[in-house]
Amino acid sequence: MDLPVTIGVDGSEASLAAADWAAREALLRGRPLRVLHALPLMPHLLPSGSRPARPAGDLLHEVRHVLAVRHPQLPVRTDEVHDAVTSALVAAGEDAELLVLGARGSGGFADLRVGSTALHVAAWAGSPTVLLPANGPGTHPREQVVVGLDARRPAEAALLFAFQAARRYGLPLRVVHAGAGPAGAGEGHSGESVLLARVLEPWQAAHPEVAVIADTEDAAPGPVLVEASAKARLLVLGRRPADRAGHLGPVAHAVLHHADCPVTVVPEA
Template sequence: MSDIVVGYDGSPDAAAALDWALEQARWDGRPVRLAYVFEWLTVAGWIGPGVTPGMWPDERARQQVEELVGKAAADAAATHPDLTVRGEVLDGPPALVLEECSAQADLLVLGGRGHGGFAGLLAGSTAVSVTAHAHCPVVVVRRDTAGGARSGHVAVGVDGSEHSLLALGFAVEQAALRRVPLHVVRAWQPSQEQWHLTGEQARDAALADQRAELDEALRRWQESFPDVEVTVETAAAAPAGLLIDASRNAQLMVVGTRGRGGLRGMLLGSVSQQLIQHAHCPLAVIHKR
């Protein structure tokens, strides 16, 4: 059984991510591994905790980091005695190292912004980069969204793309695991010509087609998980805004990395990026392995 890996740096967002990961582990029984990525100052300019520009790496700083991670893992294990929790300190650029960790993980959980983030920034560059390049599902937990992690339904955005269908499967499994309803959202964004040249009946017919395609995608999952209560919402609206609204009463929002509207070669679509910044609950972004 692979680990749930938590990117941990002692920041408030990382603490929220750890709490979320421990709750998830209580549901699925997976081990939890805290990964602190220590960035030494080198000729290339890496800076680690306790190191200021112009200094050589400070061994004491690394020892302090190891103590921080050890205490966090020990505290988590003490409050969750039924779980396996361990911590480790790794060296290198945080985004790159966490991406490498994701190759051996079942789930990677990140805080929205660590100690290195700019004040006022909802989600840091590391969270966005790792979410784009990870090899497993990534959950981003901002501290302002952590309170909704224990209540509400699971919501998922589906647009018919391959990535969104993977997200749907993950969301159904999470709803079944948590024994909560699933809310499936399908946003259809017509072109400017369609808005102006088609009448209300034509738009209603287009939405009905979107709903029929979504029902077909849902059918096999409902057969596998018949106890999951499913509600469906389809609307002619901008996807990001609709999904952000749908996240208000959810305990988890699930999306694919990139939908139908994504540019070829773009690993993380604009909708996923906006949700990382603005979702009202923890966000799971699902990758194709």
């Protein structure tokens, strides 16, 4: 069965832009696109300002029409479900190759770059989850895929996702190992570089078509990865099982709130 790329939409500009990104990603992967809209279980109990501005059918019809015009060759399925948004999206991730969201939807505070729904889904979804920046990517050239890596505990699912993305996009992969500090390996910065090279050796052998940039930094990983995002088409982070209970950790939070490119959170088995 071809699992779809699934996009959650709520009618906001961010979610509609995310739908177009998800459509292009689905085409690259040769997968269908599922467009999902969650409806509140009892909308009449919501405050008037939180009620849907238009029927879900109208929204899904509009999204399908726009995608059909822009990507006529893409199979698109639309679904509406009556459930809490977070529950609906997490459930949808169980049957998706990739889950895509705008980092911030129509609710919440306008100055937040990442909303609570996006953070919850990224922390709980069983599939890789892409959050698209609320303000769109910056103007820098997008010349690489970036993955954040702890070379002492390499996140293999995230590495695999990053190598496959780099191959799919035809871009080099920059692997960033940051934050260990020069005393970590007992041999200073060069020891960290050797450690990273050893971790990457079998991956490079398995993916010879991907050019790899091994980058060891003594600085804190959050700021390093945010800076790297300025030239990245995609930034990839791993999420360990210990982080599953709704806690992404400070590095993931820093990256999700400040990255200048789409960020994928990949759960480890």
